[in-house]
Amino acid sequence: MAGAAEEPRVSRATSLDGLVERARALASAHRLLLGVCGAPGAGKSTVSQRLVAALGEVAVVVPMDGFHLHDAELARLGRADRKGAPDTFDVRGYTALLARLRSPDHTVYAPEFDRSREESVAGAIAVRPSHRLVVTEGNYLLHDAGGWQDVRPLLDEVWYVETPEDLRLSRLVARHEAHGRSPQDARDWATGPDQVNAELAARGRSRADLVVVVD
Secondary structure (H helix, E strand, C coil), X not given: CXXXXXXXXXXXXXXXXXXXXXXXXXXXXXXXXXXXXXCCCCCHHHHHHHHHHHHXXXXXXXXXXXHECCHHHHHHHCCHHHCCCHHHECHHHHHHHHHHXXXXXXXXXXXXXXXXXXXXXXXXXXXXXXXXXXXXXXXXXXXXXXXXHHCHHHCCEEEEEECCHHHHHHHHHHHHXXXXXXXXXXXXXXXXXXXXHHHHHHCCHHHCCEEEECC
């Protein structure tokens, strides 16, 4: 595990083969939890999904995004304009789920986030005893405040995914447009609230076990 003062080892992911082999080793004897962290639009979901596709039935993805607070609750809290910030998630619920996932003696059901509806769906992901590697991905796995500091001790290894900033932003804008925002609104959100979140995520980079650079 990398210490706070250490620079994590960097892997340039021109191929996923090395990452798959590292993940396969984690999935060998007993269940382990792998965190895939990074800024919005960095490619966390893509890396996670490709790892699990390569590993097959022994692995499953459980995204942090399933713990987004509902829009109605964000409106009540006055945080609708900061959806995606650390305090707009149920971090206690997320850490409770991670703790349950460390005991693979029964099936655990996890939520997932439906971007088409912008809300979480309970019980959408079945984590079965046969899953030897649980890959959980999200922005704040290495964040150190507001309850998020309890996440890292529950993960066996954490990778930080980063990509060139212009590419990350263009992907993020395209994602927002695909989900109904106008081009201007998409860019404003990507360079406003999302950028604040990206900078928070980047603060944890030095605490990662591995930095995965995706071009």
